[in-house]
Amino acid sequence: MKQIEKTPRIRDLLTASIGAGQDLDALRVYEAIAFNTLPVRKQHPLYFGARADRTFLLEMAAELRRESRPVQIQHDSEPLPIGRVFHGELVDMGIESELRVLFFLDPTANAEATKIEAGTVDQVSVSVLAKKMLNSVSGFDYFGDDATIDNIWSGLDNDGNQIGKNGVYAQMVGLDKFFEMSLVGQGGAQNARIVSRDRSHFGTSLDRLAASGMDPNSLVLTATSKETAKMDLSTLVADLTSKAVDLTNSQRDLAASTVVVATLTATVAERDASIVELTAQLAAANNPAVALAAGERDEALAALKATAKTVLTKAGKLDVQVPETVTELAAVITEHTAVLTIAPGGTSKETITDLKSVSAPNVSAFRSAR
Incomplete structure (x- = not known):
């Protein structure tokens, strides 16, 4: 069974997220590995083998405490969400780390709940945007001011280090935007899936810590920063498209200017030759012997x-x-x-x-x- 029991701690988390007075028993709660520090399996110039660092996952968890995120189907934002991701915690697994989240499905999502319980749908995928995408070899920031659209779509930095070749990958540093989490057939992150009740993190360690009188959240390092203007994917795409148009226009203007310069250079050379000839004629005319x-x-x-x-x-x-x-x-x-x-x-x-x-x-x- 995939649906987990709503312990007192989980009920408190639900109430803190959706407010008091709600029928918590009508909600089906699940646990999932939303994201981790393993290489991303996505065929994209920047995200091929990309890795999120541990702090990135902590920032995602902190965002969920600030505001829950919608649960969508296949990242389709047109239909209304079928539930919410309302809590997240970082779990260290040796040298790797993963973000465990709790999400609920509303009472109308019977078909989706049936697929989850049957194991037909058991993976999830998050939509996130990093503040920086750093080349693992050079530290070049593909989202930085020095990056061009060619860097982004080729995966090459200015030193010739290409993402996806010779062990080079992009490091996701700093969470800029956490959009949503979707139920998918196969997620972009390895092992990003809905976990069964017997492998639940929140159903075991969380309750033990709470029972001991220690707030589990006190063990989570939250990354705090000044609130800045957030960037969504549409803004990023529009910005990159604008840069591409500006680059094309600049190249066209440069080509036209080169033609004009060549024409003016030829005209100046012709004028200079005429000046030399006329100067010689004038000198000859002023010569007494010639006169x-x-x-x-x-x-x-x-x-x-x-x-x-x-x-x-x-x-x-x-x-x-x-x-x-x-x-x-x-x-x-x-x-x-x-x-x-x-x-x-x-x-x-x-x-x-x-x-x-x-x-x-x-x-x-x-x-x-x-």
């Missing part, structure tokens, strides 16, 4: 234009436009010089041919014999 050469060039160009005009005139090309460049002027002079005959008066061959065609009249042809 002298430029003057001589202009005089030579004017002389070539005059020569070309003279040659064109002597060649009878009065309607030809004198070119502007040295190359064109040289071509014109060469072309038309070839048709010139250098003679007194400087006339062209064409002009001389035209003059020969005009003959003086043969006077003798008009003479008559006398």
